[in-house]
Amino acid sequence: MASQALRRAGGAGAEADAAVMDMLEAMEGAALAAGAAAAALQCGERGDGGVERREKSASWDLVTQGDLLSQRIAVEALRGRGFATPAGPVAFLLEEGAEPDDPLAARIDERGCITDERAFFTVDPIDGTSNYASGGRDWSVAIGFVEAAECRLAVLHFPRRGETLAAAKGRGVYRHAEGRVERVGPLAGRPLGECLVGAEMGGFIGAHWLQRLLRFPERSLGLRNVFSTTGNVCDMLHGVQGCVLHLRGGWIWDFAPTSLCVLEAGGCVCNERGEGLVLDTVLGAKFPTG
Secondary structure, three states: OHHHHHHHHOOOOOHHHHHHHHHHHHHHHHHHHHHHHHHHHHOOOOOOOOOOEEEEEEOOEEEEHHHHHHHHHHHHHHHOOOOEEOOEEOEEEEOOOOOOOOOOEOOEOOOOEEOOOOOEEEEEEEEOHHHHHOOOOOOEEEEEEEEOOEEEEEEEEEOOOOEEEEEEOOOEEEEEEOOEEEEOOOOOOOOHHHOEEEEOOOHHHHHHHHHHHOOOOOOOOEEEOOOOHHHHHHHHHOOOOOEEEEOOOOEHHHHHHHHHHHHHOOOOEOOOOOOOOOOOEOEOOOEEEO
8 A cells, every 4th residue: 555655654653653654544545445436337237227327517517326335435435534633533524515514524614715714634435526427547545634724644546547655744646556566656747838738628617717728738748638637646646737727716636636746746736826735624726836
């Protein structure tokens, strides 16, 4: 597991440090279990006639059986460990929502600001739902651990790619794929003119941002899109593209784990004003990554 490589890289460590690594291994285990179930459903191994889907806010904003199944498995696995910090039990901020009156649901005000003093897990049960619903392989289970508005631990698991990334603040990011575990980074700094640019494209980003995005082909090697925040970031960590632009204002469960992976690989993460991200709202700011 990628998380075990991070534990070994840190040496014996103090008891508190060992507890952090225990949490990261639990996050990876939860992502692996959730991803395996969602992949089985996608590939028809459950024998239930395919993956049901429905629209949420728009035709491109989908939820499927796989999202709900993956979220349930991941959350149950982490809840069962009873993680806590001095501020109290670790809460949850879930893409597909929590049960009403769930005491472990992170508290949010009407503006989308996170008012909970507790640390919390972010869970995106399937990032890249459109890919998933279409039978594609570019989707992941993404889990982050956020404390004091900062992501401290992250796991990105791509079941159909056979790849997992695990990151811990100050320790780096490791990739587990094809039976090998390796440290990711440092990212190579390349001029924009020598890079592919990863970006999600579609009507959901609005005409204004779409026109701004169309400036990039003549200034770079071209635009590339896998229609998944985690997929675009993972490909950047592979060196396929030099930067990633997220123009539609993503959610904290998109940005928390991906931003930590990029930072721990030696990259830069900022919003459109060049400011570092502060993870204190559910809806994140637009940002370039690279």
